[in-house]
Amino acid sequence: MRLEEIKQNIKKQLANSYEPVELNSLLPLFIEHITGWNQVQQVIHQNEEMLPEWEKAFQEGILQLAQGKPIQYIIGKSWFLGNDYFVNESVLIPRPETEELVEWVSEYAQIINKPLHIADIGTGSGCIAIALSLLLPDATVTGIDISEDALKVAKKNATALTANVEWVQQDILMSASLPANYDIIVSNPPYIPLREKATMQDQVTLHEPDIALFVTNEDPLIFYKMIARLGKQALNKNGQLFFEIHYDQGPALLKLLDEMNYHAELRQDMFGKDRMIRASLKK
Numbered sequence: 206m207r208l209e210e211i212k213q214n215i216k217k218q219l220a221n222s223y224e225p226v227e228l229n230s231l232l233p234l235f236i237e238h239i240t241g242w243n244q245v246q247q248v249i250h251q252n253e254e255m256l257p258e259w260e261k262a263f264q265e266g267i268l269q270l271a272q273g274k275p276i277q278y279i280i281g282k283s284w285f286l287g288n289d290y291f292v293n294e295s296v297l298i299p300r301p302e303t304e305e306l307v308e309w310v311s312e313y314a315q316i317i318n319k320p321l322h323i324a325d326i327g328t329g330s331g332c333i334a335i336a337l338s339l340l341l342p343d344a345t346v347t348g349i350d351i352s353e354d355a356l357k358v359a360k361k362n363a364t365a366l367t368a369n370v371e372w373v374q375q376d377i378l379m380s381a382s383l384p385a386n387y388d389i390i391v392s393n394p395p396y397i398p399l400r401e402k403a404t405m406q407d408q409v410t411l412h413e414p415d416i417a418l419f420v421t422n423e424d425p426l427i428f429y430k431m432i433a434r435l436g437k438q439a440l441n442k443n444g445q446l447f448f449e450i451h452y453d454q455g456p457a458l459l460k461l462l463d464e465m466n467y468h469a470e471l472r473q474d475m476f477g478k479d480r481m482i483r484a485s486l487k488k
């Protein structure tokens with residue numbers, strides 16, 4: 206079968222599972238994963254016959270896509286702030302709103318203009334820790350996660366991107382302290398109340414790790430509360446917390462942080478949704 210025919214086949218077989226726009230954006234990634242051809246080469250080779258092993262790989266991949274497996278897990282990579290990160294089902298697929306959080310931290314760090322100690326709590330693929338370490342070469346960065354499998358992914362990414370990050374396996378909800386003191390503690394922790402699981406896409410709930418996504422309905426701000434508590438000992442003078450948040454948690458989290466003696470500032474993402482918070486201890 207020729208590449209062009211394979212493309213038409215994929216579009217037909219996945220028409221019920223994906224919007225046309227989504228299909229058009231995942232198709233070149235899927236084809237590149239199997240053939241090794243970039244988008245330009247895919248045009249040049251559109252009339253070329255596929256190798257039998259490629260046809261087999263296409264059929265297997267189509268089945269996985271039809272079952273809702275995210276393309277990032279199929280091709281084993283995701284794009285974050287200009288770099289490819291290896292991902293598998295042990296880690297959350299990095300999201301665009303998290304890129305905005307990293308940009309905010311980096312802008313802040315550049316204004317401070319001194320070598321900073323930074324901790325990333327719930328590091329997952331390591332995308333926040335590694336991106337900050339690449340953007341701020343003078344910073345000392347530590348990535349913390351409860352999951353050994355996630356830390357394996359983070360280490361692999363750090364090696365591939367030659368980022369110098371220290372990795373620590375730690376359960377932040379069971380910790381009396383952090384590994385060191387920091388100028389910045391950044392976190393995109395689990396924050397989706399479990400009750401929302403039923404309304405979320407299967408693509409997310411069946412494939413991304415529950416441990417990365419969900420918190421109890423009763424205490425959805427538990428990670429922020431714990432990190433703010435740990436921050437009281439672990440933040441250096443003028444130290445800052447930076448959090449990614451659920452779009453409807455802004456006011457509740459501002460109130461919680463105020464009660465815990467922090468000044469906090471809320472920021473919206475590019476879609477105008479409350480998505481990030483910066484906080485520092487009141488003087």
Ligand SMILES: C[S@@+](CC[C@H](N)C(=O)[O-])C[C@H]1O[C@@H](n2cnc3c(N)ncnc32)[C@H](O)[C@@H]1O
Nearest residue numbers: 299327328329350351376377378393394395417
């Ligand atoms: C929302 S994901 C964020 C992953 C990555 N930082 C990102 O932004 O793409 C949350 C991460 O917190 C980790 N995590 C969950 N519970 C934890 C705990 N009790 N202590 C430390 N890390 C935890 C999960 O393994 C997961 O990697």
